[in-house]
Amino acid sequence: MILALSCLIGTILIYWLAKRLYRVVPRVYLTPLLVTPIAVIALIECFHIPYETYNAGSQWLTEMIGPATVALAVPLYKNFAVFKKHAAVILTSVCSGAVVAFVTSVWFAERLHLSTEIMESLAPRSATTPIAMVISDGLGGIPNITAVFVMITGLTGMILGPVVVKMFRIQGDIARGVLFGTSAHAAGTAKAFEFGAVAGTISSIAMMVTAFVTLGFAPWLIKIFS
Incomplete structure (x- = not known):
């Protein structure tokens, strides 16, 4: 003890x-x-x-990961006008990114001849940890391994994100937020807040939308592309 x-x-x-x-x-x-x-x-x-x-x-x-994720609703409430104004662009971009992330994960797993169990654990890596683990368990994967893949994805996105922002001269808070939230979930959102409150808020929205899109479409996508 x-x-x-x-x-x-x-x-x-x-x-x-x-x-x-x-x-x-x-x-x-x-x-x-x-x-x-x-x-x-x-x-x-x-x-x-x-x-x-x-x-x-x-x-x-x-x-505490779950409550921390829910707490991201606070900056969303404060910047809801920004989200409402750019809702169509944000939702379209995030949904596309979520599907591409899932499909490419499955595709790379197949090309590397990974086992089905590992592939199903890797597939939801772009969703935030609590939801990714639920998706993994539902698909037949190993939630603990999924958590590791999620952490690696988040850290990689957090490290490479600023490089991408600088390389492509991404100036808008909306674009930065979607980039970090869709590709690197919580870790990316933490980094996005360093660019400003609006970028961080959009990133938190992107993270949540990515998680729910992955949760909703995972069973169908895994059958189609695996």
């Missing part, structure tokens, strides 16, 4: 220190979403802490 509690406190402390470091040195490779899991995994391996023990203390952090 004491060890499990220590794991919880240690995880929170590492995240807090990572945030302090990122504020002082705002480099994408020092983002807390990247530094924290690496540091936690290193400590678990160093002290030979069983995963079950770590999870017993830190599981409630995972369970």
